[in-house]
Amino acid sequence: MEVGKEWGKLYFCPTPLGNLQDITLRTLQVLQEVDFIACEDTRVTLKILNHYHIRKPLFSYHSYNLREVSSRIVKLLKEGKNIALVSDAGMPGIQDPGMELVNILEEEGLSFEVLPGPSALVVAAVYSGFSFSGFTFLGFLPRKKKERRKILEQLLYLPQAIVIYESPHRVVSALEEIEEIAGSERRIVFLRELTKIHEEILRGKLGDILGILSQREKIKGEVVLVIEGEKIEKQIPPEAERLVKSLSRQGISPRQILEVVSDAFSISKNKLKEVLEREKSS
DSSP, rough: OOOOTTOOEEEEEOOOOSSSGGOOHHHHHHHHHHEEEHHHHHOHHHHHHHHHHHOOOOEEEOOSSHHHHHHHHHHHTTTTTTTEESSSSTTTTTSSTTHHHHHHHHTOOOOOEEEOOOOHHHHHHHHHHHHHGGGEEEEEOOHHHHOOOOOOOOHSSSSSSEEEOOOTHHHHHHHHHHHHHHHHSSEEEEEESSSSOOOOEEEHHHHHHHHHHHSSSOSSOOOEEOOOOOOOOOOOOHHHHHHHHHHHHOEEEEEEEEHHHHHHOOOOHHHHHHHHHHHHHH
């Protein structure tokens, strides 16, 4: 469907995770210029708007009124109105009804724009330092244990880190389930209330973090978990294998060979022993 020339545009506007100063100048400009603002909770959004002296008509858009309000948004856009969509915190369209709205706008041929800005997902991934091989974002895990288990078993053995959103009252049980699959030695980062007054970041082995959280009577706030990917032993490059064989044929002791080649190529000695054993048996 062709976009109508007189139709309006919807803007996906990221809002601060906690600290109100994290809002972008561009988001503030859009919020000041649009005709309406669709939000999850008007009370939460009003705190931001009042802080920046912005006054606009608000209406709620959440999972319980998705169909009804989506129709209203489409109608307003076709009347030439511009609308900003915000979530309570972070980027709308990630694990919230904004995902559905993207598809509706596409089907209706309506114009929309996604503004860059705060996102708990990106902040958590950077804090972890685990994303050398990339990362997989799971959002909230399925409530059904069988589905949840299947997903975790598929992904916890991959080299990519995993980023999960979790509710505070389920986070301990989620970590216990992850520990059953990945073991207590797997490194994780637990992030709670990002950028807020009571921000907390715990990093370490899964068993240690689980021990800390299990002792608490209650966990409050928004939680993000980042689980390090499975470490895959580095493959031996052909140059390292040739060097092992060459030194062995020169009569160099296995101990010296392992020391030299391990340091030169950053490969574990156990892995190099396999090459030595093959060389001896050939």
